[in-house]
Amino acid sequence: MHTRRTHRRTRTGSTRFRGALLAAALLATACSAGGASTSAGSPAARAVGATEAATAALTPLPQATPSELAPYYEQKLAWRDCGVPGFQCATMKAPLDYAKPGEGDVRLAVARKKATGPGKRLGSLLVNPGGPGGSAIGYLQQYAGIGYPAKVRAQYDMVAVDPRGVARSEPVECLDGPEMDAYTQTDVTPDDAGETDELVDAYKEFAEGCGADAPKLLRHVSTLEAARDMDVLRAVLGDGKLTYVGASYGTFLGATYAGLFPDRTGRLVLDGAMDPSLPARRLNLEQTEGFETAFQSFAKDCVRQSDCPLGDKNTAPDQVGKNLKSFFDDLDAKPLPAGDADGRKLTESLATTGVIAAMYDEGAWQQLRESLTSAIKEKDGAGLLILSDSYYEREADGGYSNLMFANAAVNCLDLPAAFSSPDEVRDALPEFEKASPVFGEGLAWSSLNCAYWPVKPTGEPHRIEAAGATPIVVVGTTRDPATPYRWAEALSDQLASGHLLTYEGDGHTAYGRGSTCIDSEINTYLLRGTAPEDGKRCS
Numbered sequence: 001m002h003t004r005r006t007h008r009r010t011r012t013g014s015t016r017f018r019g020a021l022l023a024a025a026l027l028a029t030a031c032s033a034g035g036a037s038t039s040a041g042s043p044a045a046r047a048v049g050a051t052e053a054a055t056a057a058l059t060p061l062p063q064a065t066p067s068e069l070a071p072y073y074e075q076k077l078a079w080r081d082c083g084v085p086g087f088q089c090a091t092m093k094a095p096l097d098y099a100k101p102g103e104g105d106v107r108l109a110v111a112r113k114k115a116t117g118p119g120k121r122l123g124s125l126l127v128n129p130g131g132p133g134g135s136a137i138g139y140l141q142q143y144a145g146i147g148y149p150a151k152v153r154a155q156y157d158m159v160a161v162d163p164r165g166v167a168r169s170e171p172v173e174c175l176d177g178p179e180m181d182a183y184t185q186t187d188v189t190p191d192d193a194g195e196t197d198e199l200v201d202a203y204k205e206f207a208e209g210c211g212a213d214a215p216k217l218l219r220h221v222s223t224l225e226a227a228r229d230m231d232v233l234r235a236v237l238g239d240g241k242l243t244y245v246g247a248s249y250g251t252f253l254g255a256t257y258a259g260l261f262p263d264r265t266g267r268l269v270l271d272g273a274m275d276p277s278l279p280a281r282r283l284n285l286e287q288t289e290g291f292e293t294a295f296q297s298f299a300k301d302c303v304r305q306s307d308c309p310l311g312d313k314n315t316a317p318d319q320v321g322k323n324l325k326s327f328f329d330d331l332d333a334k335p336l337p338a339g340d341a342d343g344r345k346l347t348e349s350l351a352t353t354g355v356i357a358a359m360y361d362e363g364a365w366q367q368l369r370e371s372l373t374s375a376i377k378e379k380d381g382a383g384l385l386i387l388s389d390s391y392y393e394r395e396a397d398g399g400y401s402n403l404m405f406a407n408a409a410v411n412c413l414d415l416p417a418a419f420s421s422p423d424e425v426r427d428a429l430p431e432f433e434k435a436s437p438v439f440g441e442g443l444a445w446s447s448l449n450c451a452y453w454p455v456k457p458t459g460e461p462h463r464i465e466a467a468g469a470t471p472i473v474v475v476g477t478t479r480d481p482a483t484p485y486r487w488a489e490a491l492s493d494q495l496a497s498g499h500l501l502t503y504e505g506d507g508h509t510a511y512g513r514g515s516t517c518i519d520s521e522i523n524t525y526l527l528r529g530t531a532p533e534d535g536k537r538c539s
Helices: 067-073 136-147 150-155 177-184 193-213 223-237 249-260 280-302 317-333 348-359 362-378 382-392 403-414 422-435 440-446 485-494 516-528
Strands: 088-095 105-113 123-128 156-161 242-247 265-271 472-479 498-506 536-538
Touching: 067 088, 067 223, 088 223, 105 136, 105 223, 123 136, 123 223, 123 249, 136 156, 150 156, 150 516, 156 223, 177 193, 177 348, 177 382, 193 403, 223 242, 223 249, 223 403, 242 249, 242 516, 249 265, 249 472, 265 516, 280 317, 280 348, 280 362, 280 422, 280 440, 280 472, 317 348, 317 362, 348 362, 348 382, 362 382, 422 440, 472 485, 472 516, 485 498, 498 516, 516 536
Parallel strands: 123 156, 123 242, 242 265, 265 472, 472 498, 498 536
Antiparallel strands: 088 105, 105 156
């Protein structure tokens, strides 16, 4: 899902953690919304056809913990100083393969900030910012552990675990900095057979790099396995039920937990929800529509501003899109200088990524207008390159976090590839370009990368019902670019105890983004267990 070429499902980029890479943008792949892993060795593991997968529901695991997993569930964490004031860190072991727990472990990084009081301690609140590939520990230390409402932090130990393959938890690595620079600049709107071959070669090189780095781990980074890891952590922390706030892809992770362990599901907030019942191609197509919806909102706002470089108050939103597409076409022919120390120029692919990055948060629209003005009128691509680098988590020294590597690794394992060949992409281009005249072509080609993945997918699309779970709050934003509102509607309908909470507005996710109504409903749920009325709407 939102993932970007190697991207997507997810939330990283700004200090608030955008939270969703899901499948996204030009370098994306299939959204990671499938989940039953055949390697998990459980009733949830199943091989079903595409038609059946759309209607089959994730099967809960037995309530009794298997004896062979007891050493993991009974382990004691050795907490130590994190180097970040107020936070503690530890390492937790989980089986690499839950079907064969005696054949090796994976070491997972965990962090917490203990409840500050006063008031009754309510247990642990686990958080995940999405991605897949976003660092939950980074999110905890930079935002949730210090920025969540004081009353929530007073009564909960704030906790995060980087999922397997992500950040501090045995991270998947694929390319070095210069190789990633080349990869992110690859043309994802190929004009001829030669450019198509270059794009395919880039996907293959990326996949081969990931496979060479961690051939065993790469088979065991599915969302289903990460959800099982969360249950081990729940037990190790001493909590009878899991309390959790997940954003973007984190909603799929949380919903998967609820589907596997409905009896151990406590207060779950799924913000910017994904629909696990959709196959990769449909997910990518609907996400493409989501970015178009967000862009149209940006376009209407832009032309009302005096500094909009794409039109004025008399310019129709669709013409704004045509003007932007024309700018992208110009970059395809002639990239712009960007004052980059490593000699990079602003290419079409990097510029498109920069624009998409700003769609996550309407607070970035002014920065986007200024960056587009510099690029279009002053031939200076620096501003858009900065936005693109933030999306890819490119560091000042030219290195990259493992966000994009983990993103592809999870996405390509969770669902069968959206497309298996360039010909299939070409056949789908009219549909994607109709969904978004501006972004459709690039997002369609970005959905090809999992076709060359070195590990076969273990997941399939499925519904998640979590029958027997306590009320689960599903949050949807009406003009969310990365997780379209209809996904929140679909997930809340699937969940037996789902309560849909709607934010009528722009941007990706809703909690902590300025809506007093949304924040009040979620805080009340977390602190008192009272879920909002199903269908409640906020602005």
